[in-house]
Amino acid sequence: MSGHNLIRFLFKAQYPNFRLDLNLELPGTGITGIFGLSGSGKTTLLRCIAGLQKPETGELSVEGEIWQDKNTFLPVHKRPVGYVFQEASLFPHLTARGNLEFAMKRADHNGKGVAFDQAIALLGIESLLTQYPQQLSGGERQRVAIARALLINPRLLLMDEPLAALDQPRKQEILPYLDKLRTELDIPVLYVSHSADEVARLANHLVIMDQGKALASGSLQDVLARLDLPLQLGEDAGVVLEAKVIERDTQWHLALVEFPGGQLWVRDGGDQTGQQVRVRILARDVSVALEAHRDTSIQNLLSGMIVAIAEDRDPAASLIKIAVGDSKLIARITRRSEQKLGISVGQTVWVQVKSVALVR
Amino acid sequence: MGFSEADLNAIWLTLRLASTTTILLLLIGTPIAWWLARTPSKWKGPIAALVALPLVLPPVVLGFYLLIAMGPNGPIGQLTQSLGLGTLPFTFWGLVVASVIYSMPFVVQPIQNAIEAIGQRPLEVAATLRAGPWDRFFSIVVPLAKPGFITGSILGFAHTVGEFGVVLMIGGNIPGETQVVSMQLYDHVEALQYGQAHWLAAALMVFSFLVLLALYTLNPSAAKRTLSS
Missing domain, CATH: 3.40.50.300 (P-loop containing nucleotide triphosphate hydrolases)
Structure with a gap:
């Protein structure tokens, strides 16, 4: 600027x-x-x-x-x-x-x-x-x-x-x-x-x-990626990542995109390999686990570190900010899960991304 | 039998009076209509009532006050005398001034309604497209309010053609100067010249019908709005 x-x-x-x-x-x-x-x-x-x-x-x-x-x-x-x-x-x-x-x-x-x-x-x-x-x-x-x-x-x-x-x-x-x-x-x-x-x-x-x-x-x-604002965003809380298409799987109509810190499978939007794209990951579509579950329908599993925890407007939910490489994701989980899993800042967790939207 | 020379003179004078009045009213009435359509001022009500007054006032009352105001001792009379114009009663221009006041609501109201109907948005849009105030008026207001201008002109003209009471009070009956069609008709009736009176009366009737026909076919919605108000 x-x-x-x-x-x-x-x-x-x-x-x-x-x-x-x-x-x-x-x-x-x-x-x-x-x-x-x-x-x-x-x-x-x-x-x-x-x-x-x-x-x-x-x-x-x-x-x-x-x-x-x-x-x-x-x-x-x-x-x-x-x-x-x-x-x-x-x-x-x-x-x-x-x-x-x-x-x-x-x-x-x-x-x-x-x-x-x-x-x-x-x-x-x-x-x-x-x-x-x-x-x-x-x-x-x-x-x-x-x-x-x-x-x-x-x-x-x-x-x-x-x-x-x-x-x-x-x-x-x-x-x-x-x-x-x-x-x-x-x-x-x-x-x-x-x-x-x-x-x-x-x-x-x-x-x-x-x-x-x-x-x-x-x-x-x-x-x-700020945790103090999702109040205003409500159900729309979530992050946007700039990514690049690196592989297309024509059999399953999926595309693999790479962002600073990891890779994600998204629905193939017809973009060519090498194309810059923007993906959006809503907090409600992200969950965390202490172990890597391979026996799940969720395609996208990333490793990250918790950098912040905040209370959501919803008294049952917490917002967790996770660093995945150079990028940040936000997960919305229940406060009960937060306590049950003993989640704390600095902890390394597995991040499961249920849905990724290719926004452009 | 047809029209006598005096009848034709009266018709010509009437048309001249109505045209002059209509043109002046478009020039004077448009800014008034604009102001009434846009102002948030507390004076809007009183000014609107004043403009509308001729709609309900008996024309002779208006004529009486104008006669006094334009007479040698009235404020308008003193002004015109000091400008070296003499006094206005019993002159063509005296009739013009009176007609402008008398026909004002018939011109102002349709234009005001049309401007109000445009709303603020098209003018804001035009301003963001770099149109200045005059540019906005001529490129947006005039074309969008055209039906209002047409209705106002037709009604103002027709209403002036038909005026009688005001002319009677301040115009007198001077051939070629203030003897308009309605006065000439009145004279014929006074003199029991019913044949002559029929010609003029029928002419006014046909004229009025044609005017309203034009209004309703050219501009039906605006005519309805104005005539029902």
């Missing part, structure tokens, strides 16, 4: 349901997930960054340029941001192409530059251009809206739960386009979501918000 290439802000404001109180530095590259329950102030944060809302106290600088401080408040239309709203926000009186042209006519020509053809191809909307918004499906509308936000040549892309208003198939339709956005464009993205799945798949950096405050901000892997 170089000092220049940053998004820094300090926002304080009282709203009817919560007090916004944030002081953060976010990386100026990649996707930053802003995760929290509804009403935690995520959308308000994005609106403050876009200038759609003016907090009582606010300071904001992007890549060293001041957008807001005591004496400055850059109006929305002067901020080089692209904004994708939760619900379809296309102008109903313009065709898809008209909506895109609205952005192109007003684009910042000093920006990073996304060409019309590139945006069309990236989001696969070539065939939709002559249609009016009301003729498009929710997913198609959202793809056009994302292309429109890119065509303004933003230096920062703000996405406010762009998938939340869509059903599951439509979400699956758009997620690959968001993946492409991440890999093909060099625009920092702030991605607001209350879906741990989306964040685990897309984000590099993660901010966890609760009641207007940031509980954590750091790399996705680090934040998810």
